[in-house]
Amino acid sequence: MEIEFWYEFASTYSYPAAMRVESAAKAAGVTLRWRPFLLGPIFGAQGWNDSPFNIYPAKGKYMWCDMARICEGAGLTLKAPVRFPQNGLKAARLALLGQDEAWGAAFTRRVYLANFAEQKDISDECVLAGILSSLGLDAGELIARSNAPENKDRLKVQTEEAIARGIFGAPSFLAGDELFWGNDRLEAALEWAKR
Amino acid sequence: MEIEFWYEFASTYSYPAAMRVESAAKAAGVTLRWRPFLLGPIFGAQGWNDSPFNIYPAKGKYMWCDMARICEGAGLTLKAPVRFPQNGLKAARLALLGQDEAWGAAFTRRVYLANFAEQKDISDECVLAGILSSLGLDAGELIARSNAPENKDRLKVQTEEAIARGIFGAPSFLAGDELFWGNDRLEAALEWAKR
Numbered sequence: 001m002e003i004e005f006w007y008e009f010a011s012t013y014s015y016p017a018a019m020r021v022e023s024a025a026k027a028a029g030v031t032l033r034w035r036p037f038l039l040g041p042i043f044g045a046q047g048w049n050d051s052p053f054n055i056y057p058a059k060g061k062y063m064w065c066d067m068a069r070i071c072e073g074a075g076l077t078l079k080a081p082v083r084f085p086q087n088g089l090k091a092a093r094l095a096l097l098g099q100d101e102a103w104g105a106a107f108t109r110r111v112y113l114a115n116f117a118e119q120k121d122i123s124d125e126c127v128l129a130g131i132l133s134s135l136g137l138d139a140g141e142l143i144a145r146s147n148a149p150e151n152k153d154r155l156k157v158q159t160e161e162a163i164a165r166g167i168f169g170a171p172s173f174l175a176g177d178e179l180f181w182g183n184d185r186l187e188a189a190l191e192w193a194k195r
Numbered sequence: 196m197e198i199e200f201w202y203e204f205a206s207t208y209s210y211p212a213a214m215r216v217e218s219a220a221k222a223a224g225v226t227l228r229w230r231p232f233l234l235g236p237i238f239g240a241q242g243w244n245d246s247p248f249n250i251y252p253a254k255g256k257y258m259w260c261d262m263a264r265i266c267e268g269a270g271l272t273l274k275a276p277v278r279f280p281q282n283g284l285k286a287a288r289l290a291l292l293g294q295d296e297a298w299g300a301a302f303t304r305r306v307y308l309a310n311f312a313e314q315k316d317i318s319d320e321c322v323l324a325g326i327l328s329s330l331g332l333d334a335g336e337l338i339a340r341s342n343a344p345e346n347k348d349r350l351k352v353q354t355e356e357a358i359a360r361g362i363f364g365a366p367s368f369l370a371g372d373e374l375f376w377g378n379d380r381l382e383a384a385l386e387w388a389k390r
Protein backbone atom coordinates (compact mmCIF):
# COMPACT_ATOMS: atom_id res chain seq x y z
CA MET A 1 0.00 0.00 0.00
CA GLU A 2 1.86 3.01 -1.35
CA ILE A 3 1.13 6.27 -3.09
CA GLU A 4 3.51 8.51 -4.96
CA PHE A 5 3.10 12.27 -4.61
CA TRP A 6 4.25 14.00 -7.78
CA TYR A 7 4.78 17.71 -7.32
CA GLU A 8 6.21 20.85 -8.93
CA PHE A 9 7.32 23.76 -6.77
CA ALA A 10 5.67 26.39 -8.99
CA SER A 11 2.28 24.65 -8.72
CA THR A 12 -0.24 26.39 -6.49
CA TYR A 13 -2.43 23.42 -5.61
CA SER A 14 0.69 21.38 -4.82
CA TYR A 15 1.21 23.67 -1.80
CA PRO A 16 -1.80 22.56 0.29
CA ALA A 17 -1.22 19.01 -0.96
CA ALA A 18 2.41 19.00 0.18
CA MET A 19 1.44 20.36 3.58
CA ARG A 20 -1.05 17.56 4.29
CA VAL A 21 0.05 14.54 2.26
CA GLU A 22 2.36 13.02 4.88
CA SER A 23 -0.12 13.16 7.76
CA ALA A 24 -2.97 11.97 5.51
CA ALA A 25 -0.94 9.01 4.27
CA LYS A 26 0.11 8.13 7.80
CA ALA A 27 -3.50 8.28 9.02
CA ALA A 28 -4.50 5.98 6.16
CA GLY A 29 -1.64 3.57 6.83
CA VAL A 30 -0.28 4.12 3.32
CA THR A 31 3.43 4.49 2.50
CA LEU A 32 4.31 7.76 0.80
CA ARG A 33 6.93 8.43 -1.87
CA TRP A 34 7.84 12.04 -2.71
CA ARG A 35 8.44 12.56 -6.42
CA PRO A 36 9.47 16.07 -7.51
CA PHE A 37 9.30 16.76 -11.25
CA LEU A 38 9.06 19.66 -13.68
CA LEU A 39 5.88 20.84 -15.35
CA GLY A 40 7.71 23.16 -17.75
CA PRO A 41 8.62 20.47 -20.31
CA ILE A 42 5.09 19.02 -20.12
CA PHE A 43 3.40 22.38 -20.59
CA GLY A 44 5.89 23.27 -23.32
CA ALA A 45 4.97 20.14 -25.27
CA GLN A 46 1.33 21.33 -25.13
CA GLY A 47 2.31 24.67 -26.63
CA TRP A 48 2.22 26.59 -23.33
CA ASN A 49 5.21 28.76 -22.43
CA ASP A 50 3.55 30.04 -19.25
CA SER A 51 1.21 28.76 -16.55
CA PRO A 52 -2.27 28.02 -17.91
CA PHE A 53 -3.49 30.21 -15.04
CA ASN A 54 -1.74 33.15 -16.71
CA ILE A 55 -2.66 32.14 -20.27
CA TYR A 56 -6.36 31.83 -19.38
CA PRO A 57 -7.15 34.78 -17.08
CA ALA A 58 -10.65 33.66 -16.01
CA LYS A 59 -9.20 30.34 -14.89
CA GLY A 60 -6.35 32.13 -13.12
CA LYS A 61 -8.65 34.52 -11.29
CA TYR A 62 -10.76 31.59 -10.13
CA MET A 63 -7.74 29.56 -9.03
CA TRP A 64 -6.49 32.30 -6.68
CA CYS A 65 -9.98 32.60 -5.10
CA ASP A 66 -10.22 28.82 -4.78
CA MET A 67 -6.71 28.62 -3.30
CA ALA A 68 -7.64 31.31 -0.76
CA ARG A 69 -10.66 29.26 0.35
CA ILE A 70 -8.63 26.03 0.53
CA CYS A 71 -5.75 27.58 2.44
CA GLU A 72 -8.13 29.31 4.85
CA GLY A 73 -9.87 26.00 5.48
CA ALA A 74 -6.53 24.27 6.05
CA GLY A 75 -5.12 27.00 8.29
CA LEU A 76 -2.38 27.81 5.76
CA THR A 77 -1.04 31.28 5.03
CA LEU A 78 -1.36 32.30 1.37
CA LYS A 79 0.37 35.42 0.06
CA ALA A 80 0.85 36.39 -3.59
CA PRO A 81 4.25 34.97 -4.64
CA VAL A 82 7.02 37.31 -5.71
CA ARG A 83 6.19 36.14 -9.22
CA PHE A 84 3.95 33.46 -10.69
CA PRO A 85 4.95 30.94 -11.66
CA GLN A 86 8.28 30.88 -9.89
CA ASN A 87 11.19 28.91 -11.33
CA GLY A 88 11.40 25.76 -9.20
CA LEU A 89 14.22 24.06 -11.08
CA LYS A 90 16.96 24.39 -8.45
CA ALA A 91 14.56 23.53 -5.63
CA ALA A 92 13.42 20.44 -7.54
CA ARG A 93 17.02 19.29 -8.02
CA LEU A 94 17.54 19.55 -4.26
CA ALA A 95 14.22 17.85 -3.48
CA LEU A 96 15.25 15.02 -5.77
CA LEU A 97 18.42 14.52 -3.69
CA GLY A 98 16.20 14.37 -0.63
CA GLN A 99 13.28 12.35 -1.97
CA ASP A 100 14.40 9.14 -0.27
CA GLU A 101 16.11 10.87 2.65
CA ALA A 102 14.65 11.84 6.02
CA TRP A 103 14.99 15.57 5.25
CA GLY A 104 13.22 15.57 1.86
CA ALA A 105 9.68 16.05 3.17
CA ALA A 106 10.59 18.90 5.50
CA PHE A 107 12.64 20.60 2.78
CA THR A 108 9.73 20.33 0.35
CA ARG A 109 7.27 21.87 2.79
CA ARG A 110 9.68 24.70 3.59
CA VAL A 111 10.10 25.53 -0.10
CA TYR A 112 6.31 25.66 -0.58
CA LEU A 113 5.99 27.96 2.42
CA ALA A 114 8.78 30.18 1.03
CA ASN A 115 6.93 30.39 -2.30
CA PHE A 116 3.30 30.77 -1.23
CA ALA A 117 3.40 32.08 2.34
CA GLU A 118 6.68 34.01 2.75
CA GLN A 119 7.09 35.80 -0.60
CA LYS A 120 10.60 34.51 -1.06
CA ASP A 121 12.33 33.86 -4.38
CA ILE A 122 12.72 30.08 -4.52
CA SER A 123 14.96 30.29 -7.58
CA ASP A 124 17.53 32.07 -5.39
CA GLU A 125 20.24 29.69 -4.21
CA CYS A 126 20.67 31.75 -1.03
CA VAL A 127 17.03 31.18 -0.09
CA LEU A 128 17.42 27.45 -0.69
CA ALA A 129 20.68 27.37 1.26
CA GLY A 130 18.90 29.10 4.16
CA ILE A 131 16.23 26.42 4.19
CA LEU A 132 18.79 23.60 4.09
CA SER A 133 20.82 25.17 6.89
CA SER A 134 17.72 25.66 9.04
CA LEU A 135 17.17 21.90 8.74
CA GLY A 136 20.69 21.27 10.03
CA LEU A 137 22.02 20.19 6.64
CA ASP A 138 25.24 21.06 4.82
CA ALA A 139 23.83 23.51 2.30
CA GLY A 140 27.02 23.95 0.28
CA GLU A 141 27.57 20.25 -0.19
CA LEU A 142 23.94 19.56 -1.15
CA ILE A 143 23.73 22.46 -3.58
CA ALA A 144 26.93 21.29 -5.25
CA ARG A 145 25.57 17.76 -5.55
CA SER A 146 22.23 19.03 -6.82
CA ASN A 147 23.99 20.87 -9.65
CA ALA A 148 26.08 17.88 -10.70
CA PRO A 149 25.31 16.60 -14.22
CA GLU A 150 24.10 13.21 -12.98
CA ASN A 151 21.52 14.85 -10.70
CA LYS A 152 20.36 17.20 -13.45
CA ASP A 153 19.92 14.18 -15.71
CA ARG A 154 18.09 12.29 -12.99
CA LEU A 155 15.48 15.08 -12.76
CA LYS A 156 15.00 14.91 -16.52
CA VAL A 157 14.51 11.16 -16.30
CA GLN A 158 12.02 11.60 -13.45
CA THR A 159 10.05 14.13 -15.53
CA GLU A 160 10.08 11.72 -18.48
CA GLU A 161 8.75 9.03 -16.16
CA ALA A 162 5.92 11.40 -15.16
CA ILE A 163 4.97 11.90 -18.82
CA ALA A 164 5.21 8.17 -19.57
CA ARG A 165 2.86 7.42 -16.67
CA GLY A 166 0.23 9.88 -17.88
CA ILE A 167 0.94 12.86 -15.62
CA PHE A 168 -0.03 16.22 -17.16
CA GLY A 169 -0.38 18.49 -14.11
CA ALA A 170 0.45 18.86 -10.44
CA PRO A 171 -0.11 17.71 -7.85
CA SER A 172 -0.65 14.16 -9.06
CA PHE A 173 -0.90 10.99 -7.05
CA LEU A 174 -0.17 7.50 -8.33
CA ALA A 175 -1.46 4.40 -6.58
CA GLY A 176 0.29 1.80 -8.67
CA ASP A 177 -0.66 2.82 -12.21
CA GLU A 178 -3.89 4.56 -11.12
CA LEU A 179 -3.56 8.30 -11.59
CA PHE A 180 -5.26 10.98 -9.48
CA TRP A 181 -4.86 14.65 -10.35
CA GLY A 182 -5.31 17.51 -7.93
CA ASN A 183 -5.09 18.27 -4.23
CA ASP A 184 -8.78 17.35 -3.98
CA ARG A 185 -8.07 13.79 -5.15
CA LEU A 186 -5.65 12.87 -2.33
CA GLU A 187 -8.34 11.06 -0.34
CA ALA A 188 -9.45 9.08 -3.40
CA ALA A 189 -5.85 8.07 -4.10
CA LEU A 190 -5.39 6.87 -0.52
CA GLU A 191 -8.65 4.92 -0.69
CA TRP A 192 -7.49 3.28 -3.91
CA ALA A 193 -4.12 2.37 -2.38
CA LYS A 194 -5.88 0.72 0.57
CA ARG A 195 -7.95 -1.62 -1.63
CA MET B 196 -29.55 30.64 0.64
CA GLU B 197 -29.36 29.75 -3.03
CA ILE B 198 -26.90 28.23 -5.44
CA GLU B 199 -26.95 28.36 -9.20
CA PHE B 200 -25.90 25.26 -11.14
CA TRP B 201 -24.37 26.25 -14.48
CA TYR B 202 -24.08 23.34 -16.88
CA GLU B 203 -23.37 22.41 -20.49
CA PHE B 204 -24.76 19.20 -21.92
CA ALA B 205 -21.49 18.21 -23.62
CA SER B 206 -19.58 18.46 -20.33
CA THR B 207 -18.62 15.14 -18.79
CA TYR B 208 -18.28 16.22 -15.16
CA SER B 209 -21.64 18.04 -15.43
CA TYR B 210 -23.26 14.60 -15.71
CA PRO B 211 -22.58 13.34 -12.15
CA ALA B 212 -23.17 16.90 -10.90
CA ALA B 213 -26.59 17.12 -12.58
CA MET B 214 -27.60 13.75 -11.16
CA ARG B 215 -26.89 14.74 -7.56
CA VAL B 216 -27.23 18.52 -7.34
CA GLU B 217 -30.96 18.59 -6.54
CA SER B 218 -30.84 16.07 -3.70
CA ALA B 219 -27.64 17.60 -2.31
CA ALA B 220 -29.15 21.10 -2.31
CA LYS B 221 -32.34 19.80 -0.70
CA ALA B 222 -30.34 18.02 2.02
CA ALA B 223 -28.43 21.24 2.68
CA GLY B 224 -31.59 23.34 2.76
CA VAL B 225 -30.33 25.46 -0.14
CA THR B 226 -32.50 26.65 -3.03
CA LEU B 227 -31.27 25.52 -6.45
CA ARG B 228 -31.42 27.37 -9.76
CA TRP B 229 -30.67 25.46 -12.97
CA ARG B 230 -28.69 27.55 -15.47
CA PRO B 231 -27.89 25.88 -18.81
CA PHE B 232 -25.32 27.67 -20.97
CA LEU B 233 -22.89 26.98 -23.80
CA LEU B 234 -19.19 26.33 -23.39
CA GLY B 235 -18.48 26.58 -27.13
CA PRO B 236 -18.28 30.40 -27.25
CA ILE B 237 -16.14 30.44 -24.08
CA PHE B 238 -13.71 27.83 -25.37
CA GLY B 239 -13.69 29.52 -28.80
CA ALA B 240 -12.61 32.81 -27.21
CA GLN B 241 -9.66 30.91 -25.64
CA GLY B 242 -8.62 29.61 -29.07
CA TRP B 243 -10.07 26.12 -28.60
CA ASN B 244 -12.30 24.73 -31.34
CA ASP B 245 -12.68 21.38 -29.58
CA SER B 246 -12.93 20.05 -26.03
CA PRO B 247 -9.67 20.53 -24.10
CA PHE B 248 -9.96 16.82 -23.32
CA ASN B 249 -9.48 16.14 -27.04
CA ILE B 250 -6.88 18.87 -27.58
CA TYR B 251 -4.75 17.59 -24.68
CA PRO B 252 -4.79 13.77 -24.92
CA ALA B 253 -3.13 13.02 -21.56
CA LYS B 254 -5.77 15.16 -19.84
CA GLY B 255 -8.51 13.46 -21.83
CA LYS B 256 -7.29 9.96 -21.02
CA TYR B 257 -7.18 10.86 -17.34
CA MET B 258 -10.64 12.46 -17.41
CA TRP B 259 -12.30 9.29 -18.73
CA CYS B 260 -10.59 7.18 -16.00
CA ASP B 261 -11.58 9.72 -13.36
CA MET B 262 -15.17 9.84 -14.66
CA ALA B 263 -15.33 6.03 -14.53
CA ARG B 264 -14.29 6.08 -10.87
CA ILE B 265 -16.74 8.87 -10.00
CA CYS B 266 -19.68 7.26 -11.82
CA GLU B 267 -18.93 3.89 -10.25
CA GLY B 268 -18.87 5.49 -6.84
CA ALA B 269 -22.17 7.27 -7.52
CA GLY B 270 -23.87 4.22 -9.01
CA LEU B 271 -24.16 5.90 -12.42
CA THR B 272 -23.81 4.13 -15.75
CA LEU B 273 -21.07 5.57 -17.96
CA LYS B 274 -20.74 4.54 -21.61
CA ALA B 275 -18.62 6.22 -24.26
CA PRO B 276 -20.88 8.81 -25.96
CA VAL B 277 -21.69 8.45 -29.67
CA ARG B 278 -19.22 11.29 -30.12
CA PHE B 279 -17.34 13.60 -27.78
CA PRO B 280 -18.14 16.34 -27.31
CA GLN B 281 -21.74 16.13 -28.46
CA ASN B 282 -23.53 19.22 -29.71
CA GLY B 283 -25.81 20.26 -26.85
CA LEU B 284 -27.21 23.43 -28.44
CA LYS B 285 -30.77 22.23 -29.05
CA ALA B 286 -30.93 20.50 -25.67
CA ALA B 287 -29.70 23.70 -23.97
CA ARG B 288 -32.39 25.77 -25.70
CA LEU B 289 -35.00 23.35 -24.36
CA ALA B 290 -33.45 23.27 -20.88
CA LEU B 291 -33.56 27.06 -20.87
CA LEU B 292 -37.32 26.95 -21.48
CA GLY B 293 -37.57 24.58 -18.54
CA GLN B 294 -35.08 26.16 -16.15
CA ASP B 295 -37.79 27.77 -14.02
CA GLU B 296 -40.43 25.09 -14.71
CA ALA B 297 -41.13 21.92 -12.78
CA TRP B 298 -39.96 19.73 -15.69
CA GLY B 299 -36.57 21.38 -16.26
CA ALA B 300 -34.60 19.31 -13.75
CA ALA B 301 -35.98 15.98 -14.94
CA PHE B 302 -35.40 16.94 -18.59
CA THR B 303 -31.80 17.91 -17.82
CA ARG B 304 -31.05 14.62 -16.08
CA ARG B 305 -32.63 12.66 -18.94
CA VAL B 306 -30.47 14.44 -21.51
CA TYR B 307 -27.32 13.68 -19.50
CA LEU B 308 -28.33 10.03 -19.27
CA ALA B 309 -28.98 9.97 -23.03
CA ASN B 310 -25.50 11.42 -23.65
CA PHE B 311 -23.35 9.55 -21.13
CA ALA B 312 -25.27 6.37 -20.28
CA GLU B 313 -27.46 5.53 -23.26
CA GLN B 314 -25.25 6.39 -26.27
CA LYS B 315 -27.92 8.54 -27.86
CA ASP B 316 -27.37 11.53 -30.12
CA ILE B 317 -28.55 14.50 -28.07
CA SER B 318 -28.29 16.84 -31.06
CA ASP B 319 -31.09 14.80 -32.69
CA GLU B 320 -34.46 16.54 -32.29
CA CYS B 321 -36.18 13.13 -32.30
CA VAL B 322 -34.18 12.04 -29.25
CA LEU B 323 -35.08 15.27 -27.45
CA ALA B 324 -38.74 14.94 -28.47
CA GLY B 325 -38.74 11.42 -27.06
CA ILE B 326 -37.45 12.68 -23.72
CA LEU B 327 -40.02 15.49 -23.57
CA SER B 328 -42.86 13.11 -24.44
CA SER B 329 -41.75 10.61 -21.81
CA LEU B 330 -42.12 13.43 -19.27
CA GLY B 331 -45.71 14.00 -20.40
CA LEU B 332 -44.87 17.24 -22.21
CA ASP B 333 -45.96 18.56 -25.60
CA ALA B 334 -42.72 17.95 -27.49
CA GLY B 335 -43.76 19.68 -30.71
CA GLU B 336 -44.82 22.87 -28.98
CA LEU B 337 -41.72 23.05 -26.77
CA ILE B 338 -39.31 22.36 -29.64
CA ALA B 339 -41.00 25.09 -31.71
CA ARG B 340 -40.70 27.55 -28.81
CA SER B 341 -37.08 26.53 -28.16
CA ASN B 342 -36.19 27.39 -31.76
CA ALA B 343 -37.88 30.80 -31.70
CA PRO B 344 -35.47 33.74 -32.13
CA GLU B 345 -36.21 35.16 -28.67
CA ASN B 346 -35.26 31.88 -26.99
CA LYS B 347 -32.09 31.55 -29.09
CA ASP B 348 -31.17 35.07 -28.02
CA ARG B 349 -31.95 34.30 -24.41
CA LEU B 350 -29.43 31.43 -24.43
CA LYS B 351 -26.80 33.77 -25.87
CA VAL B 352 -27.54 36.29 -23.11
CA GLN B 353 -27.31 33.55 -20.49
CA THR B 354 -23.92 32.47 -21.86
CA GLU B 355 -22.75 36.09 -21.82
CA GLU B 356 -23.87 36.28 -18.19
CA ALA B 357 -21.76 33.20 -17.44
CA ILE B 358 -18.68 34.86 -18.94
CA ALA B 359 -19.38 38.14 -17.14
CA ARG B 360 -19.58 36.29 -13.82
CA GLY B 361 -16.23 34.56 -14.33
CA ILE B 362 -17.37 31.13 -15.52
CA PHE B 363 -14.84 29.35 -17.76
CA GLY B 364 -15.87 25.69 -17.49
CA ALA B 365 -18.65 23.34 -16.44
CA PRO B 366 -20.11 22.43 -14.14
CA SER B 367 -19.88 25.67 -12.18
CA PHE B 368 -21.74 26.70 -9.06
CA LEU B 369 -22.41 30.26 -7.97
CA ALA B 370 -23.32 31.12 -4.39
CA GLY B 371 -24.01 34.81 -4.86
CA ASP B 372 -20.87 36.00 -6.63
CA GLU B 373 -18.68 33.21 -5.21
CA LEU B 374 -17.67 30.83 -7.96
CA PHE B 375 -16.99 27.10 -7.56
CA TRP B 376 -15.82 25.04 -10.52
CA GLY B 377 -16.24 21.30 -10.85
CA ASN B 378 -18.46 18.49 -9.66
CA ASP B 379 -16.10 18.05 -6.71
CA ARG B 380 -16.83 21.59 -5.49
CA LEU B 381 -20.59 21.14 -5.04
CA GLU B 382 -20.27 20.55 -1.29
CA ALA B 383 -18.07 23.64 -0.86
CA ALA B 384 -20.61 25.75 -2.78
CA LEU B 385 -23.44 24.50 -0.58
CA GLU B 386 -21.40 25.22 2.55
CA TRP B 387 -20.73 28.74 1.30
CA ALA B 388 -24.42 29.32 0.56
CA LYS B 389 -25.34 28.26 4.08
CA ARG B 390 -23.05 30.82 5.75
